[in-house]
Each structure stands twice: as structure tokens, then as C-alpha cells.
Amino acid sequence: MAKHETPLLDQLESGPWPSFVSDLKQEAERRAKNEAGVEYQIPVDVCEDILGILELSFKHGRTHWKHGGIVGVFGYGGGVIGRYCDQPEEYPGVAHFHTIRVNQPAGKFYKTDYLRSLMKIWDMRGSGVTNMHGSTGDIILLGTTTPQLEEIFYEITHNMDQDLGGSGSNLRTPSDCIGQARCEYACYDTQALCYDLTQEYQDELHRPAFPYKFKFKFDGCPNGCVASIARADMSFIGNWKDDIKIDQEAVQAYIGGEFSPNAGSHAGRDWGPFDIQTEVIDLCPTECMWMEGKDLKINNKECNRCMHCINVMPRALRIGDDRGLSILVGAKAPILDGAQMSSLLVPFVKCEEPYDEIKEVIENIWDWWMEEGKNRERLGELIKRQGFQKLLAATNIKAAPQHVQEPRSNPYIFWNEDEVEGGWNRDVNEFRKYHQR
Amino acid sequence: MAFVSSGYDPNEPMKDRISDIGPRKYDEFYPPVIAKNKGKWLYHEILEPGVLVHVAESGDEVYTVRVGGARLMSVSMVEEICQIADKHCDGHVRWTTRNNIEFMVDSKDKVEPLKQDLSSRKFDGGSFKFPIGGTGNSITNIVHTQGWLHCHTPATDASGPVKATMDVLFDDFQTMRMPAKLRVSLACCLNMCGAVHCSDIAILGYHRKPPMIDHEYLDKMCEIPLAIAACPTAAIKPAKHELPSGEKVNTVAIKNSRCMFCGNCYTMCPSLPLADDVGDGIVIMAGGKVSNRITAPKFSKVVVAFLPNNAPRWPETTEVIKKMVETYAKNARKYERLGEWAERIGWERFFDVCELEFTHHLIDDFRDPAYYTWRQTTQFKF
Numbered sequence: 101m102a103k104h105e106t107p108l109l110d111q112l113e114s115g116p117w118p119s120f121v122s123d124l125k126q127e128a129e130r131r132a133k134n135e136a137g138v139e140y141q142i143p144v145d146v147c148e149d150i151l152g153i154l155e156l157s158f159k160h161g162r163t164h165w166k167h168g169g170i171v172g173v174f175g176y177g178g179g180v181i182g183r184y185c186d187q188p189e190e191y192p193g194v195a196h197f198h199t200i201r202v203n204q205p206a207g208k209f210y211k212t213d214y215l216r217s218l219m220k221i222w223d224m225r226g227s228g229v230t231n232m233h234g235s236t237g238d239i240i241l242l243g244t245t246t247p248q249l250e251e252i253f254y255e256i257t258h259n260m261d262q263d264l265g266g267s268g269s270n271l272r273t274p275s276d277c278i279g280q281a282r283c284e285y286a287c288y289d290t291q292a293l294c295y296d297l298t299q300e301y302q303d304e305l306h307r308p309a310f311p312y313k314f315k316f317k318f319d320g321c322p323n324g325c326v327a328s329i330a331r332a333d334m335s336f337i338g339n340w341k342d343d344i345k346i347d348q349e350a351v352q353a354y355i356g357g358e359f360s361p362n363a364g365s366h367a368g369r370d371w372g373p374f375d376i377q378t379e380v381i382d383l384c385p386t387e388c389m390w391m392e393g394k395d396l397k398i399n400n401k402e403c404n405r406c407m408h409c410i411n412v413m414p415r416a417l418r419i420g421d422d423r424g425l426s427i428l429v430g431a432k433a434p435i436l437d438g439a440q441m442s443s444l445l446v447p448f449v450k451c452e453e454p455y456d457e458i459k460e461v462i463e464n465i466w467d468w469w470m471e472e473g474k475n476r477e478r479l480g481e482l483i484k485r486q487g488f489q490k491l492l493a494a495t496n497i498k499a500a501p502q503h504v505q506e507p508r509s510n511p512y513i514f515w516n517e518d519e520v521e522g523g524w525n526r527d528v529n530e531f532r533k534y535h536q537r
Numbered sequence: 538m539a540f541v542s543s544g545y546d547p548n549e550p551m552k553d554r555i556s557d558i559g560p561r562k563y564d565e566f567y568p569p570v571i572a573k574n575k576g577k578w579l580y581h582e583i584l585e586p587g588v589l590v591h592v593a594e595s596g597d598e599v600y601t602v603r604v605g606g607a608r609l610m611s612v613s614m615v616e617e618i619c620q621i622a623d624k625h626c627d628g629h630v631r632w633t634t635r636n637n638i639e640f641m642v643d644s645k646d647k648v649e650p651l652k653q654d655l656s657s658r659k660f661d662g663g664s665f666k667f668p669i670g671g672t673g674n675s676i677t678n679i680v681h682t683q684g685w686l687h688c689h690t691p692a693t694d695a696s697g698p699v700k701a702t703m704d705v706l707f708d709d710f711q712t713m714r715m716p717a718k719l720r721v722s723l724a725c726c727l728n729m730c731g732a733v734h735c736s737d738i739a740i741l742g743y744h745r746k747p748p749m750i751d752h753e754y755l756d757k758m759c760e761i762p763l764a765i766a767a768c769p770t771a772a773i774k775p776a777k778h779e780l781p782s783g784e785k786v787n788t789v790a791i792k793n794s795r796c797m798f799c800g801n802c803y804t805m806c807p808s809l810p811l812a813d814d815v816g817d818g819i820v821i822m823a824g825g826k827v828s829n830r831i832t833a834p835k836f837s838k839v840v841v842a843f844l845p846n847n848a849p850r851w852p853e854t855t856e857v858i859k860k861m862v863e864t865y866a867k868n869a870r871k872y873e874r875l876g877e878w879a880e881r882i883g884w885e886r887f888f889d890v891c892e893l894e895f896t897h898h899l900i901d902d903f904r905d906p907a908y909y910t911w912r913q914t915t916q917f918k919f
Contacts, residue, residue: 108848108849109849111849111850112697112700112701112849112850113660113662113663113664114662114663114664115663115664115700115701115704115707116664116665116668116704116707117605117607117664117665117668117700117703117704117707117710118605118606118607118660118664118665118666118667118668119607119660119662119664119700120607120609120610120696120700121662121700122660122661122662122664123607123609123610123611123613123614123660124609124611125661125662126611126613126660126661127611127612127613127614130613139538139539139541140538141538141540141541144538147611150686154685154686154694157685157694158685158694158697158848158849159848160814161813161814161815161817161846161848162685162812162813162814162817163684163685163688163689163690163691163812164685165685165687165688165689166689166807167689167807168689174550174551174554175550175554175556176556183687183689197687199687203559203560204560205560205561205562205563205565205566206560206563207563207566207631208631208632208633208634209563209566209567209568209571209629209630209631210566210629210630210631210632211565211566211628211629212619212622212623212628212629212630213628214561214566215615215618215619215630216616216619219612219615219616222612223612224541228611228612228613229609229610229611229612230609230610230611230612230615231608231609231610231683232606232608232610232615232632232636232638233608233632233636234608234730235680235681235682235730235732236730237634242609242686242687243687247540250543250545250547250550251542251543251545252543253545254543254544254545255543255544257554257555257556257558258543258544258553258555260561261558261561262558262560262561263556263557263558263559263560275634277634278631278633280575280576280578281563281567281571281575282571282575282578282591282599282601282641283578283581283591284578284579284580284581284591286576289575289576291563291564294563295559295560295562295563298559298560299559302557302558302559303557305559306556306557322828322829322830323828323829323830324827324828324829324834325634326634327634327732327735327827328827329735329827329829329834330732330734330735330825330827330834331732360582362673362674362872363580363581363582363583363673364582364583364584364673364713365583365672365673365674365713366673366674366713366871367583367585367586367673367713368586368673368674368675368712368713368714368715369713369714371871379871379872383831383872385831385832405829406829406830406831407828407829407830408830408831408872411830412872414580414581415579415580433724433727433728433729433730433732433734434727434729434734434799435727435728435729435799435801436769436799436801437769437904438903438904438906439729439734439735439836441735441834441836475766476767
């Protein structure tokens with residue numbers, strides 16, 4: 101017999117999609133039975149109370165969680181988010197229900213012994229409920245009491261060589277796409293760069309010294325599978341400079357219907373036979389492709405590397421060999437001044453250890469933002485407030501037409517004094533010799 | 538139960554302390570076929586919905602079976618995933634950015650037993666534990682936020698509407714009939730932990746009532762200047778208030794007509810709650826994308842200003858989404874994303890064919906960028 105009646109949540113058990121309600125109920129039952137004899141360190145019926153308080157929210161149409169308190173582990177200013185429910189008498193199991201962020205391994209690859217070690221700690225010392233994963237990328241351990249925080253931190257650092265992730269005005273846990281591990285489109289090793297920068301900037305990740313949150317995300321190519329351009333203060337997007345490599349035989353195999361276009365993505369419907377003219381050449385945004393007899397031709401100088409042709413014919417077309425990444429900066433969600441996407445800052449940089457050129461850009465940006473950024477001002481908002489020119493000056497990057505969609509349509513140029521011959525100090529009396537008052 | 542120490546000594550917190558070690562290194566966890574062929578993949582193919590093969594220069598192949606999952610997951614579910622990974626994948630498994638789980642095997646004959654195992658597992662309530670799909674032009678898993686399950690600022694739930702929506706879209710998770718990728722995302726408030734602002738379809742929680750002011754506690758709980766500074770429209774100013782006891786307290790006053798319900802003041806000051814059963818609900822946005830393919834990344838646009846929080850299954854929300862999905866599937870060209878299709882036919886036509894009502898709420902009036910969304914041309918459709 102369940103501790104709380106949950107008639108509304110029960111309706112989310114049916115239907116084909118995996119039901120989190122069923123999972124929570126199953127977990128509540130398992131904890132109650134405790135066949136493994138776990139010495140639970142927080143209330144055994146915590147999952148019952150999660151279901152109970154969520155049911156109450158479904159009934160009331162409002163959340164029942166209070167603002168977080170200041171909780172954490174000694175020496176860190178992030179990685180733990182305080183959480184308390186506003187009905188502790190009725191749901192004591194979730195009265196204190198803090199979140200722990202655990203920095204996921206790059207690429208989110210796991211071995212089962214690692215997962216089991218972490219889950220064993222979390223079963224005993226927490227709610228047994230996780231997010232795999234949070235939006236930023238961390239493994240989220242959802243709900244424990246204050247006395248367990250140091251215990252969990254001690255166990256994961258000592259027994260698992262594993263650290264917490266970021267929260268608050270810190271560098272947030274960086275995350276990446278699968279990259280070269282299993283993708284032929286990746287222009288650089290996203291996991292290597294993600295890991296290197298995560299390790300390099302551990303201090304920034306754990307100790308809040310920034311005006312607000314700061315996110316790194318690593319996309320291996322312009323397809324952007326981790327959405328870095330939409331949600332990272334610094335988006336590292338794989339790119340290349342030389343020619344797309346063409347296998348003309350494979351092109352013919354696509355034309356002949358031997359290979360299915362877009363790696364079989366459209367297989368759920370009969371779209372008719374593949375037509376390279378309408379499906380590839382006519383859709384090329386720069387119109388830089390054509391057929392010459394049986395050969396597909398690309399004017400690579402005019403290509404903007406949108407990935408469409410490569411996505412449609414992955415067996416025939418491959419990214420070039422002169423590979424690196426583009427750095428775009430300033431994306432954020434709507435709070436406060438409206439959503440922003442990242443804007444291009446570094447058109448191309450090689451991505452080679454020890455990544456000094458990339459780190460120089462990062463550190464120049466941080467120096468500027470920490471000096472000029474207001475409390476809770478994201479990088480994108482600072483760029484908007486002070487202008488893109490200030491960003492270029494802070495990073496010692498020369499303006500280039502690639503930086504804009506189009507040049508400005510107003511002439512209100514903030515000329516610098518040193519750009520104008522003779523400077524701005526003039527003698528008005530000399531002027532008046534020729535121009536009466 | 539008795540307290541069990543991990544070894545941590547609260548009297549000497551720095552003793553044996555380990556910090557700043559970061560995550561475990563990614564390559565410890567690579568399956569051997571991944572470690573061997575990293576950076577040397579030639580091409581991939583989707584063999585059927587949810588099943589991929591990647592072929593390396595060496596001739597090696599890795600087969601991936603992708604399954605959907607709730608991102609909210611108990612330790613027992615993770616244990617079950619481990620058992621499957623041990624049985625079929627030599628103890629390797631990975632997650633995708635969109636909360637899918639990927640099981641990888643190094644030969645084709647291992648795919649069928651893995652698929653059968655995954656498909657056979659169901660919860661007692663009847664739902665699949667590991668539905669196979671989410672590849673190519675299917676509608677893959679929804680990325681989302683915490684909602685009522687764990688967050689203090691949401692204007693809607695997350696796991697509930699996601700479950701309800703994926704139930705409605707389930708067939709399209711397991712087939713690939715869409716013209717292009719179609720990404721659905723949910724954020725339970727404007728903070729958008731889920732960054733839904735560039736999704737083909739976004740479900741966004743939104744408040745519609747200005748904050749209540751808890752005068753008696755506000756000055757004790759909050760830094761008044763921070764609450765004032767938090768407001769992007771300068772609707773909050775300092776004020777005095779006389780409590781029924783006669784005591785005068787420092788507090789704030791809010792010009793309600795300037796409030797755009799972002800909740801940023803509540804983030805800074807717990808004495809300014811916004812949540813309301815009738816006021817809160819869902820905004821539907823559409824037409825965004827993050828890929829650079831063919832056209833540049835786009836923001837999603839607001840296409841429905843408000844739908845109620847009708848728990849547990851949010852039928853008004855799922856109905857609008859289903860209608861948009863079906864209309865897009867029927868009308869868009871091959872390779873055309875939802876936003877590209879809407880721009881080609883014109884947004885006026887989009888509202889027409891999707892049978893969505895256009896109201897004044899959908900015309901931007903927030904700061905300078907608003908002007909650039911109005912129509913400065915006679916080119917429009919009736």
C-alpha cells in the first residue's frame with residue numbers, strides 16, 4: 101500500500117513512453133523491502149514522499165519546492181544546490197532534498213563498474229533518484245540531506261576519483277558531442293578539448309569568481325548536436341578550411357540508388373528516387389555545386405560548410421583535412437534581455453594540444469568580463485552593452501567581414517581619437533579666425 | 538538507521554581532502570572498437586529506426602541501438618541498464634545529449650538479441666522501459682528541465698508534459714517519416730535550463746500574474762536593492778508598508794503593468810512568489826534550430842501565447858503539438874526543417890494551415906528587436 105494516494109500521477113503510468121512514475125514507484129517499493137540490507141542514510145520512504153509532493157503539485161498547479169539554501173562542500177562554491185520542500189510535515193522524507201552535480205565523463209561513455217559504484221553511494225546516502233543527465237551535462241543526484249553532502253563528496257573523490265560539477269557563478273560543467281569517438285563529421289577531438297579545459301579550469305569550475313554562470317560546449321561540426329551555438333557562452337564548433345573530399349564512385353552509387361541518402365534518415369516514407377540535382381545541388385546555400393558529366397564538382401572557395409551535401413551523401417563526401425574549430429561567443433537563454441545565440445569571434449583556429457591559442461582567447465574574455473561585467477550579466481549581454489568592438493579589443497582580434505552578417509546600416513561610428521588625424525584637441529580661436537560667431 | 542561515516546572527519550575537514558580532480562577521463566570508458574577506431578570513421582548508416590552502424594577505415598563496424606528514456610531515473614533503472622550492458626556490450630553504455638541511451642556492439646549478430654532484450658522490458662504500469670528509436674528523421678527524445686519535481690521557479694511541470702507529449706508522438710519516435718529532424722524541447726520557466734529557444738517545437742512554462750509581495754518577511758529574507766535591480770523592466774521600486782500590527786517595514790512596490798512575468802525578482806527574493814494555478818501555463822514556440830545545415834540557426838517563435846496547466850496529461854498542449862507535427866509532415870519538402878518550411882510558406886500561412894489563432898500576444902513588443910519582426914513590405918499573403 102503506497103504511503104500517499106497519487107491518482108493524477110497514476111495516469112502517467114499508461115502509454116508507451118517510459119514512465120518516470122512507474123520507475124519511482126518501483127524504486128519506492130525496492131527501498132521499502134531493502135532486500136540488500138542497505139544502511140539507508142536518509143529516510144527510506146523518500147521516493148514515496150517525492151511522489152506525494154509531486155502529486156500535490158499536480159493537484160495545486162504550483163511547485164512545492166522552496167528557494168535553495170546555502171549548502172555545499174567545504175572549499176567549493178558550487179556543485180551542490182540546496183533544496184527544501186514547503187510541506188515538510190506532510191512529506192518529511194523530502195524536507196531536505198539537495199541536488200549534487202557530478203561532472204560527467206566527456207562523451208557520456210560509461211562502464212558499468214563506474215555506474216554501479218556511483219549508484220551504490222547514491223542508494224545508501226541519497227534518494228536513489230538521478231537525472232541521466234541534467235541539461236548542462238552533469239550526472240544529477242537528486243535529493244539528499246545536508247549531513248550526507250561531505251560524506252558523498254568524500255566517497256566519490258576517494259573511492260571513485262571523481263569530482264563534482266559546477267553551479268552558481270562558476271564555469272559550468274563543460275559538455276561535448278560524441279565527436280571523433282564515433283562520428284565521421286567531427287573536425288576535432290571534442291572529448292580531448294572538453295576534458296583538457298575542464299581540468300585546466302578546475303578552480304573556475306568550483307569557486308565562484310565570475311559575474312554569473314559561464315558555459316563551454318563543444319560541437320565537432322556545424323551540425324551542432326550539443327547545441328553549443330544556442331546555449332554556451334563559448335561555443336567551440338568544428339570546422340575545416342580546405343576542400344570537401346569527393347568519392348565520385350560513391351556519388352554514382354547514391355545517384356543509382358545503391359546507397360540511401362542521408363544515411364537512411366528518410367526511410368520511414370517513400371520520397372521517390374534520389375535526385376542529386378534537387379536534393380543536393382539546388383539546396384546548396386552558396387550554389388557552389390554542379391555536375392560535369394558524371395562528376396560532382398564543388399567550388400570549395402565559395403562553400404560555407406553548411407554540412408548539407410555531406411549529411412546527404414556521407415559515403416561520397418567527407419570533411420576536408422585542414423581541420424580545426426570556430427569559436428562563437430555569447431549565447432544564453434532569455435533571462436534577462438532576450439535569448440541570444442553565439443556570435444562568431446574566431447573564424448578558425450587549429451585544435452592541437454596544449455591548446456594555448458584557445459586558452460588565450462578564453463582568458464582574455466574572462467579578464468574583460470570579470471572587469472566590466474555587472475552582477476548577473478552574461479557575456480552575451482556585456483557584448484551587447486559595450487559593443488562587439490570591445491570584445492575584439494579585449495581579445496586582440498582584428499575585425500573581419502566574417503564577424504558580421506552585414507555591415508552596419510547606420511553611420512554612427514564611435515571613432516577613436518587615435519584614428520582621426522590630429523586628434524580631438526583643437527583651438528577654437530584659430531577656428532574663429534575664419535568663421536565668425 | 539545509524540549514521541555510517543565515509544571516513545570524512547567533520548572536525549578536520551581538510552584531512553586527506555581530495556579536490557579539483559575533475560571528471561574521470563573519457564577514454565577509460567570507450568568500448569574497445571571505439572578506442573581503436575576513434576577519428577578514423579568512414580561513414581554511418583541507419584539500418585532501421587534506432588539502429589545505426591558506423592564503419593571505420595579499418596573495416597571495423599560498431600552497431601548502436603538507441604533507446605529513449607526518462608531522464609529522471611532511479612538507481613534500479615541504472616542497474617538494469619548496467620545488466621543489459623554487461624550481457625550484450627561487455628559493460629559499456631553511453632547517453633546522448635537528448636537523454637537517449639546507446640548500447641553499442643561490435644558485430645551485427647549481436648544486434649538482434651540486444652534489440653529483443655530491450656524491447657521486452659516493460660514497467661508494471663505497461664510502458665516500455667527501453668523503446669528503440671530516435672534516429673534520423675524521427676522525433677527523438679525531448680530535452681527538458683526539472684519542473685515541479687525539483688525546482689523552485691517553474692511555471693509548469695517537466696516530466697509530466699514530456700511523458701504526455703512523447704506518448705502522443707511515440708509512433709514518430711519509432712519511425713522516420715518526418716521531412717527532416719524535428720526537435721522538441723521543454724523548459725519549465727524562462728530561465729530555460731533546457732535552452733529551448735532554438736527548437737523546432739518548444740514547450741515553455743510561463744507565469745501570467747505579477748509577484749505577490751510578502752511584506753512582513755521581505756526585508757528579512759531579501760536584499761531589497763538586488764530585488765529591484767533584478768527587474769529587466771524597472772517595475773520594482775522601494776516602498777514602506779504598514780503591517781496590521783502597526784509596524785512599518787521596508788519593502789517593495791511593483792508596477793504591475795510593467796511586469797512581463799519573467800520571475801527574475803523571485804530568483805533574487807523568495808518573498809516575491811509568482812506561482813499560480815490559473816496564471817501559470819505553457820507557451821508553445823516553433824521553428825527554431827541549432828544546426829547550420831542549409832540555413833543558419835534560428836530562434837523559435839511564439840505561436841501559442843498560453844495553454845493551461847491541465848495535469849496530468851496537458852491535452853491542450855499535446856493537441857497543438859500533434860497538429861503542428863502532422864501539418865509539417867504533410868506539407869514540408871524533404872530536408873526542410875519546420876522553421877524553414879514556415880518561412881517558405883510565410884508565417885501567415887503557417888497559422889492558417891496549422892489552424893492556430895493569431896492574437897496580439899504574438900507580436901513582439903519587447904525592446905528594439907521587436908521592430909525587425911514587423912512587416913516592412915507589401916509582400917504578404919491573404
